[in-house]
Amino acid sequence: MKILVVWYDYFHYLDGITRAFNKIDGVQAIKFPLEYFKKQSTWLEKTITKMGIKCFEDRYYRKVSEQIIDVCNCENVDAVMFLNADYRGIINEDLLRFFEANKIKPLIWFVDTIKNKKTCHDKAYLEKFYKIYSFEKSDIDYINNKFDLPAIYLPLGVDDSVYNSCGRVPEKEYDIFFVGAGEEKRYVMLEAAAKYCAENSRKMLVYGRMWTHRPARHRIRQELNFKRKYPYLHQVTINQYIEPEQVADFYKKSKINLNMLRAEHNGVNPRVFEILATQSFEITEYNEPTAEVFKDTDCLKMYKSQEDLITMIEYYLTHEEEREYLAKLGHELVSEKYLIRKFVTAVVDDLELPV
Numbered sequence: 001m002k003i004l005v006v007w008y009d010y011f012h013y014l015d016g017i018t019r020a021f022n023k024i025d026g027v028q029a030i031k032f033p034l035e036y037f038k039k040q041s042t043w044l045e046k047t048i049t050k051m052g053i054k055c056f057e058d059r060y061y062r063k064v065s066e067q068i069i070d071v072c073n074c075e076n077v078d079a080v081m082f083l084n085a086d087y088r089g090i091i092n093e094d095l096l097r098f099f100e101a102n103k104i105k106p107l108i109w110f111v112d113t114i115k116n117k118k119t120c121h122d123k124a125y126l127e128k129f130y131k132i133y134s135f136e137k138s139d140i141d142y143i144n145n146k147f148d149l150p151a152i153y154l155p156l157g158v159d160d161s162v163y164n165s166c167g168r169v170p171e172k173e174y175d176i177f178f179v180g181a182g183e184e185k186r187y188v189m190l191e192a193a194a195k196y197c198a199e200n201s202r203k204m205l206v207y208g209r210m211w212t213h214r215p216a217r218h219r220i221r222q223e224l225n226f227k228r229k230y231p232y233l234h235q236v237t238i239n240q241y242i243e244p245e246q247v248a249d250f251y252k253k254s255k256i257n258l259n260m261l262r263a264e265h266n267g268v269n270p271r272v273f274e275i276l277a278t279q280s281f282e283i284t285e286y287n288e289p290t291a292e293v294f295k296d297t298d299c300l301k302m303y304k305s306q307e308d309l310i311t312m313i314e315y316y317l318t319h320e321e322e323r324e325y326l327a328k329l330g331h332e333l334v335s336e337k338y339l340i341r342k343f344v345t346a347v348v349d350d351l352e353l354p355v
Contacts, residue, residue, distance in 0.1 A: 001026060001027050001028070001078050001079070001348065001351070001353050002027075002028045002029075002030065002075055002076060002077045002078050002079075003021055003027065003028070003029045003030070003077070003078065003079045003080070003081055003348075004029075004030050004031075004032055004068070004071060004072060004075070004077045004079070004080045004081070005017055005018045005021065005029055005030065005031050005032065005081045005083065006032040006034065006068065006080060006081065006082050006083065006087075007032075007033070007034060007082070007083035007084060007085065008033065008034045008035070008085065009033045009034075010084075012159060012162055012243075012244040013083065013111060013156070013159075014031055014033060014083065015031065015159070016159030016161070016162065016340055017029075017081075017083065017109075017159075017340060017344065018030070018031040019159065019161055019340075020159065020339070020340035020341040020343075020344045021341075021344050021347075021348075023341045024341065024344070024345055024348055027348055030071065030075055030077070032067075032068065032071060034064065041056060041057075041060065045057075057089065058089060060089075061089030061090050061092075062089075062092065064089075064090050065089075065090045065091070065092055065094065065095045068080065068090070068095065069094075069095065069098050072098070072102065072104060077104055078103075078104060078105065078351070078353050079104060079105040079106070079107060079130075079351055079353070080099070080104060080105070080106050080107065081107045081108075081109060081347070082106065082107065082108045082109075082129075083108075083109050083111055084108075084109065084110055084111045084112050086125075088125060091106070091128055096128060105130040105131075105351060105353075106128060106129050106130055107129055107130055107131045107132075107133070107347065108126075108129045108131075108132055108133065109133040109134070109135070109154060109347075110132075110133065110134040110135060110136070110139060111135050111156045111270075112135075112136075113134070113136045113138075113139055113266075113267065114134060114136075114139050114142065114143065115138075115139065115142060122147075123147040123148070123149065126143070126147055126149055127149065131152060131347075131350055132149060132150070132151040132152065133151065133152045133153075133154035133347070134151060134152075134153065134154065135154060135155050135156040135267060135268075135270070136266065136267030136289075137153050137267055137289050138266050138267065138289075139151065139153075139267075140152070140153050152346075152350070154343055154346065154347070155268060155338070155343055156270045156340065156343070157270075157273055157334075157338040157339050157340040157341075157342060157343050158270075158273045158274055158277040158334055158338055158339050158340060159244075159339075159340050160277060160335070160339050162244045162245055162248055163244075163248050163251075163273075163274040163275075163277040163278050164248070164277060164278065165252075165277075165278055165279035165331055167249070167252060168252045168278065168279055168280075169252065169253065172253055172254055172255045173203070173253040173254070174203050174204065174205050174250070174253055174254040174255065175197060175202040175203050175204060175254070175255050175256065175317055176193055176197060176202065176203075176204040176205070176254065176255070176256045176257075176258060176313065177204070177205050177206075177250050177251065177253075177254035177256070177257050177258070178190060178193075178204075178205075178206045178207075178208075178257070178258040178259075178260070179206070179207045179208055179242065179247050179250065179271075180208045180259075180260065180271070181208055181209055181262075182208060182209060182210035182211070183262065183263060184263075185260070185263055186260045187210075187229075187230050187233060188306070189258075189260060189285075189306060189309055190206060190230075190233050190258070190260075191230045191232055191233045192306050192309065192310060193258065193309065193310070193313060194206075194230075194232035194233045194235065194236050195232040196310050196313060196314070197232075197236070198232050198235070202317065204236045205236055205238070205250070205254075206233065206236050206237040206238070207237075207238050207240065207241075207242050207247075207250070208237075208239070208240075208241070209239060209240070209241065210226060210233075210237050210239050211223050211225075211226045211239060223239070247274075248274070248278050251274075251275050251278040251280040252278050252279070252280055254280065255281065255316070255317060255320075255323065256281055256282075256283055256313060256316055256317065256323075257275045257280050257281065257282045257283070258282075258283055258284075258309075259271045259272055259275060259282055259283070259284035259285065260284070260285045261285045261287060266287055266288075266289065267287075267289050268289050268290050268293055269284070269290070271284075272284055272290060272293075272300065273334050273338045275330075276299065276300065276327070276330030276331055276333065276334045277331060277334045277335065277338075278331070279327050279328060279330070279331035280327055281316065281323045281324070281326055281327040281330075282300055282301070282327075282330065283301045283302070283303060283309065283312050283313070283316070284300060284301070284302055284303075285302065285303060286302040286303060286304045290302065297329060297330075297333055298326065298329070299326045299327075299329035299330035299333060300326075300330060301316070301326070
C-alpha cells in the first residue's frame with residue numbers, strides 16, 4: 001500500500017507522520033510538502049491577489065494539483081492523506097475525477113481543531129474525503145452535528161525519532177522551560193512563573209514568537225509594548241522559532257517543562273506527549289480530555305489557576321527524586337501507548353486495502 005502525505009512543512013508533523021506510516025509493514029508513505037502561494041509568488045502577483053483578483057493564486061494551486069496527479073501516477077498511490085488545511089484550490093474537479101478513476105482514497109486528518117479553519121466549514125468540501133479524522137475529540141461531535149458526516153477521533157501522538165530520552169542528562173541547565181506561540185492567556189501564566197524565578201534566583205527560558213519579527217518598525221513597537229506589560233517574561237524570552245530537535249534537547253535540560261493550551265483548543269495538546277516522551281517532567285494546563293487520558297497515572301501534573309501553577313513549581317523544584325520518578329513514569333506510558341505509528345495503523349486498517 002502506498003500513501004501520499006500532503007501538508008505544509010509545519011514543525012515536524014509532516015515528516016513524523018510520514019515516518020510513522022513507513023514503520024508499518026507493507027506500507028510505503030511519500031511526503032508531499034506544500035508551499036504557501038505567498039512564498040512562491042512575485043510582488044506583483046501578491047499585490048494583484050490582495051486586490052481580490054485570484055487568477056495567479058488559482059493558477060498556482062492548479063499546478064500543485066497537477067503535481068499531485070503526477071506523483072500518484074508515478075508511484076501508483078492508493079490513498080492521499082491531506083493534513084489539517086483547506087485544500088479547496090488544490091482539490092478541484094480534475095483531481096477528484098482522477099482519484100475516482102484510479103480508485104485513490106482521499107483522507108483528511110485535522111491535527112489542529114477544525115473549528116478554527118473557517119473556510120472548511122461546509123459539507124460540500126468535507127464530503128470529498130473518504131474518511132475524516134481529527135486529533136481533537138470535540139471535533140467529532142461538531143462534524144457529526146453540523147455537517148451530518150461521520151468523523152473519527154485520531155490523536156496525534158509522538159514522533160519518537162525526535163522526542164525520545166536519548167542524550168538525557170541528570171544535571172539540568174534550566175529550572176523552567178516553555179516553547180510555543182504567544183497569546184494572552186499564556187502570557188499571564190508565564191509572567192507569573194518568570195516573576196517567581198526572578199524573585200527566587202531560578203533560571204527560566206521561553207522560546208516562541210511572542211511579538212512579530214518583521215518588519216522592524218512593527219517589531220520594535222510590539223516588543224516595547226510586550227516589555228511594558230510583561231517585564232519578567234520579556235527578560236527570559238527568545239522571540240524566535242526553534243527546530244523540533246532543539247525543542248527536545250531543551251526539554252531534557254530542564255527541571256520543569258510547562259505546557260499551555262491555545263485558547264481555541266480543548267483537546268490533548270501534542271506537546272503533552274512530546275515532553276513526557278523525552279523523560280522530562282511536565283506541568284500542563286488542566287482540561288477534561290487530558291485529565292481523562294491520564295486518569296490512571298500520576299505522571300502528569302495539571303494546574304487550574306495561577307496559584308496552582310506557582311505552588312507546583314515551588315514544590316517540584318525542591319523535590320528532585322519525585323520529579324524524576326514521575327518523568328520516568330510518563331516516558332514509559334507514552335512509549336507504550338502514544339506513539340504516532342500506533343494511531344496511523346488505524347488509518348491503514350480503515351482503508352481496507354491489501355498491504
